Amino acid sequence: QVRLVESGGGVVRPGTSLRLSCAASGFVFNTYGMHWVRQAPGKGLEWLAVVSYAGNTDFYADSVRGRFSISKDNSKSTMYLQLNGLTKDDTAVYYCARTGAQWRMIDLIDSWGQGTLVTVSS
Amino acid sequence: QSVLSQPPSTSGTPGQRVTMSCSGSDSNIGSNYVYWYQQRPGAAPELRISRNNQRPSGVPDRFSGSKSGTSASLDINGLRSEDEGEYYCAVWDDSLKGAVFGGGTMLTVL
Numbered sequence: 001q002v003r004l005v006e007s008g009g010g011v012v013r014p015g016t017s018l019r020l021s022c023a024a025s026g027f028v029f030n031t032y033g034m035h036w037v038r039q040a041p042g043k044g045l046e047w048l049a050v051v052s053y054a055g056n057t058d059f060y061a062d063s064v065r066g067r068f069s070i071s072k073d074n075s076k077s078t079m080y081l082q083l084n085g086l087t088k089d090d091t092a093v094y095y096c097a098r099t100g101a102q103w104r105m106i107d108l109i110d111s112w113g114q115g116t117l118v119t120v121s122s
Numbered sequence: 123q124s125v126l127s128q129p130p131s132t133s134g135t136p137g138q139r140v141t142m143s144c145s146g147s148d149s150n151i152g153s154n155y156v157y158w159y160q161q162r163p164g165a166a167p168e169l170r171i172s173r174n175n176q177r178p179s180g181v182p183d184r185f186s187g188s189k190s191g192t193s194a195s196l197d198i199n200g201l202r203s204e205d206e207g208e209y210y211c212a213v214w215d216d217s218l219k220g221a222v223f224g225g226g227t228m229l230t231v232l
Contacts, residue, residue, distance in 0.1 A: 035221065044124070045159075045167065045210050047221040059219050100157070100172050106214040108157040108221055110178065112166040 002026045002111040006096045009116030014087055020116060022079040022096030030054070030074035033105030036081045038092040039115075046092075051079065052105045059105075086120045093117050125150060126211055126224035133230040134201045142227045144194045144211030150222060154214040156194040158187055161226075162207040170209075171196060198229075206231045 008020040022034070036048040049070040051058045058070050069082040079096060093115040100110035127145040134140040144156065158171040169178050171187035174194065184199045194213075198205055211224040 037223075044208075044226045045161075045212075045223040047212070047223055050221065061220050062218070095166060100169075106154065106221075108155070108172070108212050108214065109159075109167075110169050110172060112168070114166050 002098060004096045004098065004111060004113035006094065006113045006116035009094065009118045011119045011121060012086055014120055014122055016086055018083045018086065018118060020081040020083065020094055020096075020118070022081075022113060024077045024079065024096075024098070027098070028102075029072075029077040031102040033099040033107070034070075034072055034079045035097045035099065035109055036068075036070060036079075037095045037097055037109070037112075038090075039095070040089075040092040043092075048094075049081065050099070050105050053103055057105065083118070086118075088120050091118060091120050124225045125215060125218070125222040126213065128209075128211060128224035128227045130225070131228045131230065133232055134198075135232050136201055136203065138201045139197065139199045140201060140229065142196045142198075142209055142211075142229070144196075144224050146192050146194075146213060146222075148192060149217040150192075150213045150215040151189065151194055152192045153216050156187065156189050157212045158185075158194075158196045159210045159212065160205075160207045161210065167210065201231055203231050205229060 055072040072079040096113040097109040098111040100107040155173040159167040161167040174189040175187045
């Protein structure tokens with residue numbers, strides 16, 4: 001079955017950077033686009049970014065474009081999210097997720113990881 | 123303020139039917155597939171309906187989805203206590219070139 005495991009979260013200072021990882025298994029990773037979604041404490045889901053199955057095309061939410069960068073390494077079945085210039089507003093659980101159809105990156109999500117918590121605090 | 127509008131809450135008693143709505147625009151719901159997710163407290167979201175009305179394997183047939191124009195709905199028949207949680211609609215937006223989530227509807231089973 002599909003398994004997505006996020007890592008890399010933690011407590012960081014404002015202005016610093018962090019890289020989150022998502023290790024995937026149970027499916028053919030290089031045929032699926034992948035998303036990152038976050039959820040601030042007590043808030044709803046916020047879509048952040050998507051990367052194509054080949055890793056050569058990406059799209060971002062306006063709130064993170066230019067600060068966050070999504071990528072995937074198909075040889076390692078792993079996706080990444082580079083977070084730069086972190087602020088307290090970036091405090092959230094970050095979820096890794098798989099698109100609902102092979103080859104299509106604009107399909108929404110059919111599988112989710114359990115999330116990794118990023119806390120930005122001075 | 124989300125691009126997709128969902129009522130903040132709804133409720134029902136066991137066995138009842140509830141309907142949740144999701145309102146968008148031509149560039150999102152009007153053009154692309156709608157997905158629905160349930161999120162229980164402290165847990166990751168789970169897919170309940172994909173591509174407007176497709177029920178994934180393992181999701182009870184009490185769940186159904188529909189779309190008309192720029193609005194979509196999620197119906198739950200025969201309400202059960204385990205159906206409690208926050209429900210989010212989501213869709214790709216062609217104008218934003220990104221995915222969008224609704225603000226969520228909290229379902230309480232009385």
